[in-house]
Amino acid sequence: GENVEQHPSTLSVQEGDSAVIKCTYSDSASNYFPWYKQELGKGPQLIIDIRSNVGEKKDQRIAVTLNKTAKHFSLHITETQPEDSAVYFCAASPYNQGGKLIFGQGTELSVKP
Amino acid sequence: SAVISQKPSRDICQRGTSLTIQCQVDSQVTMMFWYRQQPGQSLTLIATANQGSEATYESGFVIDKFPISRPNLTFSTLTVSNMSPEDSSIYLCSVEADPLTEAFFGQGTRLTVV
Numbered sequence: 001g002e003n004v005e006q007h008p009s010t011l012s013v014q015e016g017d018s019a020v021i022k023c024t025y026s027d028s029a030s031n032y033f034p035w036y037k038q039e040l041g042k043g044p045q046l047i048i049d050i051r052s053n054v055g056e057k058k059d060q061r062i063a064v065t066l067n068k069t070a071k072h073f074s075l076h077i078t079e080t081q082p083e084d085s086a087v088y089f090c091a092a093s094p095y096n097q098g099g100k101l102i103f104g105q106g107t108e109l110s111v112k113p
Numbered sequence: 114s115a116v117i118s119q120k121p122s123r124d125i126c127q128r129g130t131s132l133t134i135q136c137q138v139d140s141q142v143t144m145m146f147w148y149r150q151q152p153g154q155s156l157t158l159i160a161t162a163n164q165g166s167e168a169t170y171e172s173g174f175v176i177d178k179f180p181i182s183r184p185n186l187t188f189s190t191l192t193v194s195n196m197s198p199e200d201s202s203i204y205l206c207s208v209e210a211d212p213l214t215e216a217f218f219g220q221g222t223r224l225t226v227v
Contacts, residue, residue, distance in 0.1 A: 001172075034215060043117075043205055043218035044156070089155060099146045099209035099216030103155045 002027040002094045006104025014112055019080050021107045023090035024072040032093040033066060033073045034101070039086045048075070049098075080111045115140055115210050117219035125225045126196055133192045134222045136206030141186035144209035147179070150221070151202045159204075162189040196226045
C-alpha cells in the first residue's frame with residue numbers, strides 16, 4: 001500500500017525566513033496531495049492541495065510543488081510569521097478521494113520572532 | 114467548507130468500558146471518515162462511514178472494536194469498545210462534501226483510558 005515519508009520532523013526558522021517541508025510517496029497511482037496544519041488542541045486544517053495534473057500551486061505565502069516522476073512533493077512557506085508555528089502534515093490519496101488519505105509523520109514548525 | 118462538530122471534545126474513561134463519539138455536519142456530505150491520532154503521532158484512517166450500510170474498515174481495525182454508524186448524510190458515530198489504555202488517542206471525524214473534493218476535519222475527541 002501507499003507509504004508517505006515526511007522530512008524534517010522539526011524545523012525552526014526566524015520570522016521572515018522561508019520554510020520548506022518535503023514528502024515522498026510510494027504509490028504511483030496516488031493523484032491527490034493535500035497539506036494540513038494542526039495547532040495544539042485542534043483538528044487539522046487544510047491549507048493547500050495539489051492534484052497530479054498540476055506541477056505547482058500557490059496561495060499567497062504558501063506554495064506546493066509536485067514531481068510525479070520522482071514521487072515527491074513539497075510545501076513552501078515564505079515570509080514566515082510566528083502564527084505559522086504548528087505541526088504540518090502532508091498526505092496522499094491513492095483512492096482518488098479527498099478524504100481517504102495516507103498521512104506523513106508530521107513536521108513541527110517553530111517560527112521565532 | 115463544512116462545519117463539523119464532534120462530541121465529546123474530551124473524556125476520561127475506565128478500561129473495559131465503551132465510548133461513543135458523535136460527528137455532526139452542518140450540510141449533507143457524500144463521504145465521512147474516522148481517523149485516530151495517537152499521542153504525538155500522525156493520523157491513521159480507521160474506516161469510511163457508509164450511509165445506510167456497514168462501514169469499510171482499514172487494515173488493523175475491526176468492527177467489533179470500532180463499530181460505526183451513519184444513519185444519514187450529516188451524522189455519524191464511532192464507538193470505541195472494551196477500552197484499554199492503548200486506545201488513548203485523539204479520534205477525528207473527516208468529511209468530503211462532494212466526490213473528489215477536499216476533506217475537512219472536526220476538532221477531535223481526546224480520549225484518555227485509565
